[in-house]
Amino acid sequence: MGLAPPNINVFFMKPGRGKVETKLFSVRQLQQLEFSKSILLLHSFSGCDTTSAIHGKSKVGIAKLFTAKPDLTQNISDIFSGLSTSPESIEQAGEKLLLAIYQAPVQEQNLNKYRYSAFLRASMKPKSDLATLPPTRGASKQHSLRVYLQIQQWLGNPLPPTQWGWARGDDGILKPVTTNDPVAPESILNTIFCRCTTGCGVQCGCRKAGIACSRVCGVCSGSCTNGAPIENTVDDDVDDDILYLEDN
Ligand SMILES: [Zn+2]
Ligand SMILES: [Zn+2]
Structure with missing residues (x-):
């Protein structure tokens, strides 16, 4: 859907089960959706085969954010689609998107500060799940780097993974870097x-x-x-x- 040329239509069929009817989708029809231009960012940032999903933040929920805030997400998507965006710009754009996903107030621009205030709020509650706190800046950075690497891969611009959120273990196998903090x-x-x-x-x-x-x-x-x-x-x-x- 993200990469299909406009002159070609591709169809997908989701087979029905029980009372659920079989559904047919066409790429052309899906491309009419508000977030279709930022679908690569939406899919990879919310978690795909090579990137982590965000705890407690579903793909559908993040798709709703993309629909509700098309200007913000399109702008961030453009940064992630740029062929030579710097790691610093990716880090900043990713932090911005995570703040929006965690519904931070607009004036809040620092994920660590927002995480801290979310922690304070959670600590007042009788029961709290620390995993639901927004990630640290350090973790956000590594996630965003891997998202950029994946989007560039889709766009036909392969980059060295070890510079974009992956490290090679002693066994030679690539492992995601969670944080350097x-x-x-x-x-x-x-x-x-x-x-x-x-x-x-x-x-x-x-x-x-x-x-x-x-x-x-x-x-x-x-x-x-x-x-x-x-x-x-x-x-x-x-x-x-x-x-x-x-x-x-
Ligand atoms: Zn010792
Ligand atoms: Zn010891």
């Missing part, structure tokens, strides 16, 4: 430490908390099997650049 501010992470005396194995408190040991740990001081990887030096950065050139 630390799980909590460093001041909080520094309050988690262990006093393991016989190595930092499965019983290690740091390991259980899902973080690496660090210099604040009583005995291991971070130089154990659960230690943080050695930080990047300038030399490592040069190596990264060489790897990146080989990637291309």
Whole structure:
């Protein structure tokens, strides 16, 4: 529907089941819909084979937003359809769209701030589901990068995935980058430490908390099997650049 040329009509049939009748759709008819021009963005941003769906935000709900706010979504769609849009512009446009999906007030332009105020509201309720909070800026960025990569793929402009929200694991398989932010501010992470005396194995408190040991740990001081990887030096950065050139 998004890519079909106007002189060709393609038909889809959704077979009926029980009392539900069989339905026939034509691309030409679907192209009359308000959001048809931004269908690639709508489909990939709300979750498709290569991009995550947004917790609690259905495709139908997001399609309604595209119908209700055609100017906003068309503008964002144009940015995502641009063949040489910068990662920064994609990050900003994606953040804007997520704010709209989470019905943030127009003056709110920062997803982290909005997430924080949503958290405060949720914490007053007797029951709250943290997964329904808007995502962080860091997570929004990686999602938006993957959406751009997918849209460009559809438009016949393949880009290197490792620059657009994917990382290659040790096994060579691409994995989505969830975020590059630390799980909590460093001041909080520094309050988690262990006093393991016989190595930092499965019983290690740091390991259980899902973080690496660090210099604040009583005995291991971070130089154990659960230690943080050695930080990047300038030399490592040069190596990264060489790897990146080989990637291309
Ligand atoms: Zn430990
Ligand atoms: Zn340790």
